[in-house]
Amino acid sequence: MNQTTQNSGLYALPNEAPLDMPRHVVNEIRQTAKKQNQHFFVTTLLSRLFVFLGTLGLSAYGAYEMYAVLSTNHITWLQWLFLALFCVNFTWISFAFTQATLGLLFKLAPFKRKRKELDATGVTAILLPVYNEDPVRIRASIEAMHEDLLEKAPGKFAFFILSDTNRAENSIKEKHTFYPILNQNTEACPIYYRRRLNNAERKAGNVAEWVTRFGNDYECMIVLDADSLMSAECLLSMSRRMAAEPSLGLIQTLPTIIRADTLYSRIQQFANQCFGPIYAAGLTTWHGNASNFWGHNAIIRTKAFAEACGLPILPGKAPFGGHVMSHDFIEAALLRRAGWGVRFDTDLQASYEEAPPSLIDVMVRDRRWCQGNLQHKAFVKAKGLHFVSRMHLMTGIFSYFSAVFWFALISVGFALAVQAYFVKPDYFNNLSLFPNWPVFDFEKARSLFIVSMGLVLAPKLYGWLSALLHWQQCRKFGGPIMLTLDTLLEILVSALYAPILMFSQFLVVMDVLRGRDSGWKPQSRDDGANKWKEATRAHIYHTILGIGLAVSSYFLSPQLFYWSMPITFGLIFSIPLSWLSGGSKRGNLLSKFGFLKGPEERRPSEIVTRLENKLTQLEQHSSELSNIPLRAYINNVDFYAWHLAQLPEQENNQFDRHKVCATWLIEHSDSIEDLMAHLNEQEHLAIIKYRSLFLRLSKFLPEKVTDTNHKAYA
Incomplete structure (x- = not known):
């Protein structure tokens, strides 16, 4: 594109300023880090020690307590497997808890970091x-x-x-x-x-x-x-x-x-x-x-x-x-x-x-994110990476593999329950005068369950506490009563959706491991109002799993049935819960009663208000285009000229079947409606891609315009 055209205002881009961007390989030598603020370096070092030692200490405590829960004298191989899976999951929630605890300490600290500008x-x-x-x-x-x-x-x-x-x-x-x-x-x-x-x-x-x-x-x-x-x-x-x-x-x-x-x-x-x-x-x-x-x-x-x-x-x-x-x-x-x-x-x-x-919509996005995160395994051991960068990659991978360990933990737990119900224990299998009792410490199990739930819920309670102690922030949430009610509502609803998401992520990981590519789909930006048929198709396996777990647990033990209800309830009702999750009418009903209204909804900032005003002004614009998009060029000669200015004058001379077919269709069509009735997607793309082909649309313009006229206009 020549300089005159670029500076005309009709061309959509400025003059080019090329910058070389070489492609790297996975393994390269790390370069010397640029100098950073020494005070921040000390703070960062102490924070990393806090996170590492806190996670290690909590994980060791969880492992010790679960070991004590499983048996007082002998642990079977299935119980060892359960213990290993529990340790993995407990370490994950301990890591999240430790980071949140560190965050609370710094949120409540009287001194804040000031960034230079x-x-x-x-x-x-x-x-x-x-x-x-x-x-x-x-x-x-x-x-x-x-x-x-x-x-x-x-x-x-x-x-x-x-x-x-x-x-x-x-x-x-x-x-x-x-x-x-x-x-x-x-x-x-x-x-x-x-x-x-x-x-x-x-x-x-x-x-x-x-x-x-x-x-x-x-x-x-x-x-x-x-x-x-x-x-x-x-x-x-x-x-x-x-x-x-x-x-x-x-x-x-x-x-x-x-x-x-x-x-x-x-x-x-x-x-x-x-x-x-x-x-x-x-x-x-x-x-x-x-x-x-x-x-x-x-x-x-x-x-x-x-x-x-x-x-x-x-x-x-x-x-x-x-x-x-x-x-x-x-x-x-x-x-x-x-x-x-x-x-x-x-x-x-x-x-x-x-x-x-x-x-x-979250499940669709998770499919793409999961594949991307699991692909990072190629970089975890790459030469030259900072250890914190490796931590980012590993936590990204484990954010999805945690669903696999969660599902495995539940499966092994049910296997232990089945074994206890059907397999007659042999208390004297070691030819000893003393029996080998398969004892479980239920008091310790209850205590460990409470601790685990505390670690999971603590970050949410930290957020509630931090907002409560900062009065200006508390007011933005509607005051202490609304803040507390919304926190409890979020905990309840999230608990219902958590097992659905975890099982979905488990299926996604299995799908990726089987070698299936997710492709590249656009993110949904509508209100997510799904039909019952769509919700049923998406969650039928969740429902079957939930019913299967509930029935089998009740058959094995009423206590196990009640313990597993936080998991089975959400799975059994996954279809109606998914249907309720989308749709602005259902969601805005909550806001009418004052629930789940964020600070930016109660007191929007200036830029958010600007956005809402602009959306209101532009609503009419979205309906201006007819069902025949090419007509937009025919109805607006200026728009036609602008699009033409974006197309390169030099075209690829290679044979393009879609270009040839589109040329024939334009020549033999009497109107834009007639043309669109016969175009396929690839031919449609060819028309807006090739300058010579796009110029042929001028036969439908209200007044004849040639390529020379457009260059002069530009």
Whole structure:
């Protein structure tokens, strides 16, 4: 594309500024770390010792107590297996408890860390990767942030909408929605758009393609998701902190969940806003400058990213080989290996995201995340990685494998119950005068169960306590009574959904281990209102398992039946619980009674209010496109000219059957409706991809326009 066209305002991108991004291999030598603040180094070291020793001590206590529970004189091989599985699960909850305890200590501490800030020079890019998303929601978010930045930080930022959308209808709707706001305020805060035709390496490849084409002009880039939102103050503070800390390669914020309107998303929203800060405070304290990246709502030093984060291609086929799916964890690890600091700044406010609307949507997302996390096994032993980076990878893997150990623990527990019921014990199998009694210490079992539940629930109680002690925060939750009621409601509902999710994750892990690839599906952004048929299809195996466990436990022992009810109840009623999880009508009914209303719903910040106003204004826009998307070009000559300006003048001369077929269909169609009635998806994509083919659509325009006219117009 020539210089005149790029500067015309019709072209959607600025001049290119290439930046080399070499591809790395799994095993490389670690580079010397950049210098960090010595005070923070000491605090981080002490925090890591606290987490390690706390987890080790609790795990040892749990193992000792369970050993005492199982038998007073002899343990069978099945009981040894039960003990081993219990230790694994108990260590996992001890690790979470210790981190949350550390977080509470720092949340209640009178002294807070103050991050250095310095005015940044140059422009920071804000990247919004898009993949078959609702363009109206994205435009509303961009306009809200854009207006905020024009008022508070003109000339400091530039937006890039990076589209990987690969469906013709979605692509046209996307372009039609975005093109009116592109290249406005080019000096103060421009908005650019690029659609990538080759979706190689998914989101990681999308961002990497931008880095190699435009990265050299931008010191830093802020990566968002399609549902992300940030205030101008937050964006400015992020860029200033990067300017003040030249050793940092990445700063991750703690996104707050907003706009929840279903039962399940409201549960996630409350947990995120009440309990999330406690976990986050613990994480940021022991992570230090070797923290993690969650793929969005973070700022990255562009040249550091280009230098360190060219992802390797793993040997073999998916799900374990090929391109790296969960790229964010690996990018954080590679930045740290290259010597750059990766920091988690939980004090940055007004960083937002949205939650999946229903249980089924969470299960769909978990399928993709599970495959990505299990793929990380190739990096756990990689040379040069910081040990905290390895911890991130291992905890990501175990976050899904914990479901396998949980299911195995239940299975072995039931096997022990079956053995006790059907197998006649041989008390004198060792030819001794003294019998070998298979004794269980039920008092110790009850005590250990209470301790285990305490470890699981403590982080939630920490969040409740922290909010209660900070009066301003407590008021945002509706006061101490509503805060307490919402905490209890969240604990109850989460307990019902927990066994459903755990069994789903168990099935997902088994699916990945069998070698099935999840593919790349867009995230659901609707209200998740599922039909009964969909809920039944998704949870029929949960229901069968729950009924089977309940019936067998009641047959074996009434006590076992009651002990297993926290698991079996949720599984048996998984279908209605899943149906209830989605749907805004059902979810908003809670808010009418004041339940599960987060602080941002009770007292929304300025940027959230801007977003809601923009969404209201743009609701009409979503209905402007007819059922025939190509008509958008015919009804609007300016839009037709804009799209034409994005298409390269030089085309690939290789034979394209879809292009040939689309050409014939255009020539033999009398109207756009007639054309659309015969086009398939690939032919539709060809029309909006090839300049020569797109020009043929001009036969349907109200006035004849030639390619020369469009060049002159551009």
